[in-house]
Amino acid sequence: MKKKIPYVIKERHKRSAHCRKNVQGRNVFNAIIPSGDILEKRQEERKRKAIFPMCQVDEDYHGDLERAEVPNVSKKCVKCKEASAAVVIRAGDAYCRGCFKEYFIHKFRAMLGKNRIIFPGEKVLLAVSGGPSSCSMLSQVQKGLSRNAHKKLRFIPGIVYIDEGGALGQSVEERMKLGAELQAMFKATGFPFYIVPLEQVLDLPSSVVVMAPSSSEQPGSAYKSAVNAFIQSDSSTCLTPQDQEDTSLPEVQESHTRSLQHLIASVKTLTARQDLLNTLRQHLFVHTARTEGYSKLMLGDSCTRLAIKLLTSISLGRGAQLAQDTGFSDSRYGDIISVRPMRDYSAKEISYYNHMFSVPSVFIPSLDTKTTDKSSIQRLTETFVTKLQGDFPSTVSTIYRTSEKLQTACRSSSTANHCERCLLCMCALDTAVENASAFHATLISEQFSQTKVPGATRTQIPRQNPVTPVLTPTGQHCSSDGEENCGRKEGGGGCCYSAKQPQTTNLKTLLCYGCQMTIKDMSSVEYFPQYILSEAQRRRRRSQMKEEITEFLLDDDDDDDEGN
Amino acid sequence: MAAPITIHLEFGGGAELLFSGVKKHHMTLPSQSQPWDMKQLLVWIQQNLLKERPELFVQGDSVRPGILVLINDADWELLGELDYQLQDKDNIVFISTLHGG
Numbered sequence: 013m014k015k016k017i018p019y020v021i022k023e024r025h026k027r028s029a030h031c032r033k034n035v036q037g038r039n040v041f042n043a044i045i046p047s048g049d050i051l052e053k054r055q056e057e058r059k060r061k062a063i064f065p066m067c068q069v070d071e072d073y074h075g076d077l078e079r080a081e082v083p084n085v086s087k088k089c090v091k092c093k094e095a096s097a098a099v100v101i102r103a104g105d106a107y108c109r110g111c112f113k114e115y116f117i118h119k120f121r122a123m124l125g126k127n128r129i130i131f132p133g134e135k136v137l138l139a140v141s142g143g144p145s146s147c148s149m150l151s152q153v154q155k156g157l158s159r160n161a162h163k164k165l166r167f168i169p170g171i172v173y174i175d176e177g178g179a180l181g182q183s184v185e186e187r188m189k190l191g192a193e194l195q196a197m198f199k200a201t202g203f204p205f206y207i208v209p210l211e212q213v214l215d216l217p218s219s220v221v222v223m224a225p226s227s228s229e230q231p232g233s234a235y236k237s238a239v240n241a242f243i244q245s246d247s248s249t250c251l252t253p254q255d256q257e258d259t260s261l262p263e264v265q266e267s268h269t270r271s272l273q274h275l276i277a278s279v280k281t282l283t284a285r286q287d288l289l290n291t292l293r294q295h296l297f298v299h300t301a302r303t304e305g306y307s308k309l310m311l312g313d314s315c316t317r318l319a320i321k322l323l324t325s326i327s328l329g330r331g332a333q334l335a336q337d338t339g340f341s342d343s344r345y346g347d348i349i350s351v352r353p354m355r356d357y358s359a360k361e362i363s364y365y366n367h368m369f370s371v372p373s374v375f376i377p378s379l380d381t382k383t384t385d386k387s388s389i390q391r392l393t394e395t396f397v398t399k400l401q402g403d404f405p406s407t408v409s410t411i412y413r414t415s416e417k418l419q420t421a422c423r424s425s426s427t428a429n430h431c432e433r434c435l436l437c438m439c440a441l442d443t444a445v446e447n448a449s450a451f452h453a454t455l456i457s458e459q460f461s462q463t464k465v466p467g468a469t470r471t472q473i474p475r476q477n478p479v480t481p482v483l484t485p486t487g488q489h490c491s492s493d494g495e496e497n498c499g500r501k502e503g504g505g506g507c508c509y510s511a512k513q514p515q516t517t518n519l520k521t522l523l524c525y526g527c528q529m530t531i532k533d534m535s536s537v538e539y540f541p542q543y544i545l546s547e548a549q550r551r552r553r554r555s556q557m558k559e560e561i562t563e564f565l566l567d568d569d570d571d572d573d574e575g576n
Numbered sequence: 577m578a579a580p581i582t583i584h585l586e587f588g589g590g591a592e593l594l595f596s597g598v599k600k601h602h603m604t605l606p607s608q609s610q611p612w613d614m615k616q617l618l619v620w621i622q623q624n625l626l627k628e629r630p631e632l633f634v635q636g637d638s639v640r641p642g643i644l645v646l647i648n649d650a651d652w653e654l655l656g657e658l659d660y661q662l663q664d665k666d667n668i669v670f671i672s673t674l675h676g677g
Contacts, residue, residue: 087654099651106654144589144673316673359673363589363644364651367671375590382593382629394642394674402641 091115099364103405109368116357116365120152123353124165127340128235130308130351132166137306138203139297140173142194145354146312147373148362152353153310154201166239167308171198171205172300174293178211178269179276180379193374206300211268213292218547220295221435224302224347275539282388284533286379287328291436291527292541301348309350316359316397318352319411324393330526332442335418344438358408434524435548441524451525519548580607581664585621589672591643596627605662612662614645614652633670642674 089097089108097106107115124130138153140146156165173194177187191207198205279285301309313321318338325337336342342350354362366373380388385395401407432441519537520528531537537545558565585601592599605612605620615637622634633640638658645652646669647660 097654098649100653106651109649359642360644363671363673364646367588367646367669368649375588375592377590377593381590382632398642398674 099361101358101361102409112365113369116361117152117155119356120149120353121156121165123340123356127351129341129349130167131235131238133168133238134308135168135170135306136308136310137170137172137297137301137304138310139312140171140194140198141312142173142190142374142376143312144362144366144371144373145314145317145357145359147197148357148366148371149310149312149354150201151371154203169203169310170304170306171201171203172297173198173205173207174296175207175209176289176293176378178209178264178272179289180377181273190374190376197372197374206304208296208300209264210289210292210296211264211272213296214268214271214541216295216299216541216543218543218550220299220302220543221438221547223345223433223438271539275541278535278539279530279533280535281533282380282383283328283390284530286388286390287526287530288534289379291530294437297350298345298348307348309348311350311352312354313352314354314357314359314362315412316401316408318355318415319408320390320394320397322411322415323397324390325526327389327393328526329529330437330524332524333437333439333526334415336439338415339418344433355412434527435519435522435544435551436527436530437524439524522548522551579664581605581612581662581666583617583662583665584667585625586667586669587671588669589644590674591633591670591672594627594629594633595625601625613658614647614660614662615658617662617668618658639670640674642672644671644673645669646671 087097087106089095089111090105091107091111095108095110098109099112100106101112101115130136138146138150140150150171153165153169157169158164175187175191177190182190195205195207276285276289279288297309301307322334322338325331325334330337336344338355340352340355342352365371380391383391386392397407397411433439434441519531523531582602582604585603587595587599587601595601603625605617618634618637618639622630626633631640633643635641639645647655648667649669652660
């Protein structure tokens, strides 16, 4: 008789003994007809399941299966094997309190130590939103810098918090209250902190969206020597908590808040709104870091949040920027490098740690608080991932491992001048319109599908009768949708009757595909902060100028083939 | 007949928004013939404490995925999840790990 080889799987069930491998190595089931009493048992199970649908998964299988070992509280911690288990991490590893704390702290240090990006003595800005991940990050940094820490961290932290109350429609009192709570929390840490209202984004200089040259690239070997040098010199000076003078919360002008609200209101979908807020927030971080002299930015995105972000980015058309959006380090701004030290922690671990070891955090409602599941792509993805995670506990870590393998493909030359960067998200542009690319196809279909003028909503000129788009701009009036051609022909940007049209189009040409999708959902771009519009104009003029003198330029591109 | 049980409930991570912002509740569950278990507790919470949007807290028989439940500071997965039987002076914490509420 042939030997039946049971197929062992790591999941919670084991396939029964009547499964075997056939010649090709695939699993097949022998046809076994269950006897009468087994059939009855199954009927009972089915009845029970109909009433209580939340039964364990493995009760569904045949009786002679081994029951998977569900961890229970009488089980000991898998690490120290002494104390009783308190929390389940990943899929079935039960840890006790003490081991969990060690594991948590160690992971943070290991993450920073493994990626040798933060040099000793460097100034690092921590972006704290008040939520559990960023507050956990803050407390880890605090612990790591304390004097008696084992292998203590060696950088100089600062805290930045962006008050988005204006965009969310919070009242002034609410904002003051939250601000005061956070201020108390930050003061307790002793690090310098900056509370920045989102309205400040209206006053930013346009240098924010320009990539600054990075400081000299330090090779890996320099890390070790830098550490040694730091240890030898007196390292105690940088750790004294500074007494920040009693700063009251910054005053915000009513008019600024209104402009900000107009900007948010001009975006029609929640998805695009969240994306836009994200972008503005990033710009503010970079600006604060640059003005206060910080060279690194620490973001508190957890593993769960990043897994959701990965799937969301793909849906939003930001696939080309995945590696930078979800990787450990992000160097798109040149001089400021963002790092994500919390990317290895699942949301469950962070919440558990915060609760057990009393890490203070403040819950601040955001744009998608209490919204339904389908209100935005971000929300939908979050529901999807968390639900899947409930049944398959390795979902988030699988997505995480995939994201670790992503790398940005290097474009041809290393010039990467700012003409090739997206205006909003500062990533390399992925919209080179070659004739056979998929992107070109979408542009063509867009043109063809817009054959009617959509009334008077987008232009200032009242029209009596609908006019088919005039594809050769005569300088008089272009239809609102003869966009691409309009912007291209005339120089100086003044061919259209209404000034808004060229702005929308010309902004589009300066953006990566993902940001273009966001802009598409905006009714008009006039509410954008000044720095974006002025930088857009500047780039447009430059590229037009370049086009004009392109025949006279000595081209480096002839040597392209040899170089690649 | 089981005696009435006192329990402490805590809500965190944004879940308190569904309970008028009150984070801590001390409740006495009425006595009933069978001992209270988590399933019944959830139904009870939904009927008595939940002020709005029940779908953001409970889903079917259990809590919505993404809400972490701790019973006496231990993960409820280790205690049998919904089948855990409540005892007097238990401390049950619901922490939302989700973005929206």
